[in-house]
Amino acid sequence: MTPTSAEGSEGRLFLTEEGAPRAFVIVSSARSGSNLLVSYLRQVSQAACFGEILRGEFPSKPGWDTLAGRLDLPESARELHRSDLTAFWELVLSRGLRRRRWVGAKVFYYHREENAVWSRFEAPDHRVLHLWRDSTFDQYVSRLLAVESGEWKAGDGSAELRVVFDRDDYLRYRDGIRAGMERTRARFGGSERFVDIEYRQLNDHVFVEDLLLALFGERIAVEETLRRQRGRPKLDYLVNAEAAEPFAEDTLSGGFNEA
Numbered sequence: 001m002t003p004t005s006a007e008g009s010e011g012r013l014f015l016t017e018e019g020a021p022r023a024f025v026i027v028s029s030a031r032s033g034s035n036l037l038v039s040y041l042r043q044v045s046q047a048a049c050f051g052e053i054l055r056g057e058f059p060s061k062p063g064w065d066t067l068a069g070r071l072d073l074p075e076s077a078r079e080l081h082r083s084d085l086t087a088f089w090e091l092v093l094s095r096g097l098r099r100r101r102w103v104g105a106k107v108f109y110y111h112r113e114e115n116a117v118w119s120r121f122e123a124p125d126h127r128v129l130h131l132w133r134d135s136t137f138d139q140y141v142s143r144l145l146a147v148e149s150g151e152w153k154a155g156d157g158s159a160e161l162r163v164v165f166d167r168d169d170y171l172r173y174r175d176g177i178r179a180g181m182e183r184t185r186a187r188f189g190g191s192e193r194f195v196d197i198e199y200r201q202l203n204d205h206v207f208v209e210d211l212l213l214a215l216f217g218e219r220i221a222v223e224e225t226l227r228r229q230r231g232r233p234k235l236d237y238l239v240n241a242e243a244a245e246p247f248a249e250d251t252l253s254g255g256f257n258e259a
Helices: 036-040 063-070 075-081 085-096 136-149 167-188 199-203 205-216 241-247
Strands: 023-029 047-049 104-110 128-133 196-197
Touching: 023 036, 036 047, 036 104, 036 128, 036 199, 063 085, 075 085, 085 104, 104 199, 128 167, 136 205, 136 241, 167 196, 167 241, 196 199, 196 205, 199 205
Parallel strands: 023 104, 023 128, 047 104, 128 196
Antiparallel strands: none
16 A cells, blocks of 8 residues: 555554554664654654664663553563563553554564564554665665764764765665565555555655544644755765765665666
8 A cells, every 4th residue: 555545544544444443563774764754653642653662672772661661561571572572562552552542663674573573563453654765875874874973863964974885785785675675565565554655755744644644533733854864965975985876876666776
């Protein structure tokens, strides 16, 4: 299902035929606008949208205490996260649905990709929001800048930060992103339970508002926009721009330069 086809369905896409609540998961990769999508979803009054709570390292992160306090999770939840991620996810859903009609989280393609919890996302009571960024080159350079600067949200657009482009590393990266996208579409696509969203569409407020109305039955006046981490063209941030230039037009929709 495409995002535009969701328009006008008045929230039915996130309900069972009996009107029961739905769970949802954002499937994406880093530097794709997923934080912005989470912030939009958190504006829906009856939706709770958590972040990367299913990643392996999450119990050791500061966000664990916030989640545990909000959902009143037992101490055993930390071990459950390690030993039975599906059961942990069910616990989060059961606690979250006491207060909200919909509960969701964010997971990247490569987060515990062999774990059984991914099969749980295929169940009829789940919806998958697949967010992807067409330019793998822009996404890769954005990731380099974030790692180098330590700023994973938009930083100072005037900063003179420059990074080194590693051809082999980039080729592995873009192949991994393409594989993740194809795997997600093959596994979850082709049904009304799947919504495909491209990075740039998050800047279209009419699109976002129509999407939220279709999914949740609630129109939200959104105001945020994508903030680029740096304001200049991506090649400007590379020490060895000439090595990267053949790949600057790589896109998931249009294909890759195989040079």
